[in-house]
Structure formats: structure tokens, C-alpha cells
Amino acid sequence: MIKIAPSILSADFSKLGEEIIAISNAGADYIHIDVMDGNYVPNISFGPLVIKSIRDKTDKIFDVHLMIDKPERYIKEFVDAGADIITIHAESTVHLHRTIQLIKNFDVKVGVSINPGTPVNNISQIINDIDMVLIMSVNPGFGGQNFIEFSIDKIKEVRALSKSIDIEVDGGINNETAKKCITAGANILVAGSYIFNGDYEERISSLKD
Ligand SMILES: O=C(CO)[C@H](O)[C@H](O)COP(=O)(O)O
Numbered sequence: 001m002i003k004i005a006p007s008i009l010s011a012d013f014s015k016l017g018e019e020i021i022a023i024s025n026a027g028a029d030y031i032h033i034d035v036m037d038g039n040y041v042p043n044i045s046f047g048p049l050v051i052k053s054i055r056d057k058t059d060k061i062f063d064v065h066l067m068i069d070k071p072e073r074y075i076k077e078f079v080d081a082g083a084d085i086i087t088i089h090a091e092s093t094v095h096l097h098r099t100i101q102l103i104k105n106f107d108v109k110v111g112v113s114i115n116p117g118t119p120v121n122n123i124s125q126i127i128n129d130i131d132m133v134l135i136m137s138v139n140p141g142f143g144g145q146n147f148i149e150f151s152i153d154k155i156k157e158v159r160a161l162s163k164s165i166d167i168e169v170d171g172g173i174n175n176e177t178a179k180k181c182i183t184a185g186a187n188i189l190v191a192g193s194y195i196f197n198g199d200y201e202e203r204i205s206s207l208k209d
């Protein structure tokens with residue numbers, strides 16, 4: 001089953017609540033929430049207070065993608081805000097294994113993401129401890145970038161390590177790149193600009209098809 005996770009980074013922030021409702025009704029499986037601190041990535045988005053303010057707009061899974069340095073400092077805040085899945089970047093913490101255990105102790109799902117320049121090998125040691133691998137198919141920080149083709153090989157590599165783990169792909173996803181990702185073994189697709197720049201329902205079903 002392919003799941004679609006619209007990234008609200010491309011939503012209209014002036015009416016975020018309405019956007020969450022619209023994207024949920026259009027068939028989103030997850031709501032992908034990009035948290036950026038202006039340090040780990042060269043952009044600033046929003047934090048736990050904003051997430052908390054939209055939590056009651058939908059029952060969909062809140063898929064929180066933390067692009068922040070030392071994410072271990074803020075796990076409790078994101079759990080309290082309503083995160084169902086918390087994904088941290090392997091490059092963002094010195095103590096990856098410890099931070100994974102910390103997230104698991106809160107009884108939410110845990111994902112680990114790797115940037116385009118990070119080899120899959122960097123997460124082979126912890127892959128059996130986590131629920132999801134998030135392959136970044138653009139350099140994190142901004143929506144609307146072009147898909148990096150070698151990400152396909154990385155998806156295949158992760159799938160070879162685990163038949164059952166969730167593999168999410170994030171960045172530059174459209175109906176063409178989606179096909180390649182699914183064929184390579186991904187089962188969750190994040191899409192921001194592709195979905196929010198068109199008819200939400202049509203775009204989500206074009207990714208699923
Ligand atoms: O994590 C992200 C950026 O760091 C976003 O989820 C991603 O860029 C989605 O945007 P688009 O689909 O427009 O590429």
C-alpha cells in the first residue's frame with residue numbers, strides 16, 4: 001500500500017487550519033510537517049506550538065520531519081504537540097542510537113533520515129531499531145527543488161537491508177519521480193509543491209496510481 005504524505009511547507013500558512021482539512025479530505029494518508037531551525041538547514045519554518053494548533057483539524061497521522069540540530073533537546077515538545085512519527089536526521093545528532101531510544105520511550109514511531117550526500121551504510125547499524133527510513137531526494141531546507149536521481153539507488157539499498165521497513169522519499173516528488181521511487185521499493189511519498197500547486201485530490205491520486 002502506497003501512502004501519500006503532503007508536505008504542508010507548500011501550504012498557504014495564512015489559512016493553515018483550512019489547508020489541513022482540505023488535504024485530509026483530498027486523500028492524504030499522513031500530514032508531513034517540516035520543522036526547520038535555521039541552523040541544521042538554511043531555513044526556518046515552525047515548531048511545536050504551530051503543530052499543536054493544527055492537531056485538532058484532522059485525525060491523520062502527523063509525520064514530523066525534524067531538520068534541527070541536536071533534536072534530542074525537543075522530542076518531548078513534539079510528542080506533546082501531537083506527533084505520531086518523529087523523524088530525525090542521522091547527521092543532526094552525535095548520539096543517533098540514544099536519540100532513537102529516547103523517541104521510542106515516548107511510544108511514537110521513529111524515523112531516521114539521510115541527506116543526499118550521506119551513504120545508506122551510515123544507518124545500517126540502527127536500521128532494526130527504527131520504523132522508517134526517510135531518503136532525502138533533495139538537499140533539505142526548501143520545497144520545489146529537483147529530484148536527485150541517485151536517490152533511486154539509495155532506496156534500493158535500503159530495501160535490500162530490510163523487506164519490511166517503511167521507506168519514505170522526500171523532495172522533488174511528482175507523478176514521474178513517484179513511479180521510479182515505488183519501483184525501487186519506497187512505500188511512502190512526501191510531496192509539497194506538486195500537490196499544493198494543483199488540485200489536491202487529483203494530484204494525490206495521480207501519485208497513488
Ligand atoms: O523536507 C522537505 C524540505 O527539506 C520537504 O518535505 C520537501 O522539500 C517537500 O517539498 P517538494 O515536494 O516541493 O520538494
Ligand SMILES: [Co+2]
Binds near residue numbers: 032170
Ligand atoms: Co520533509
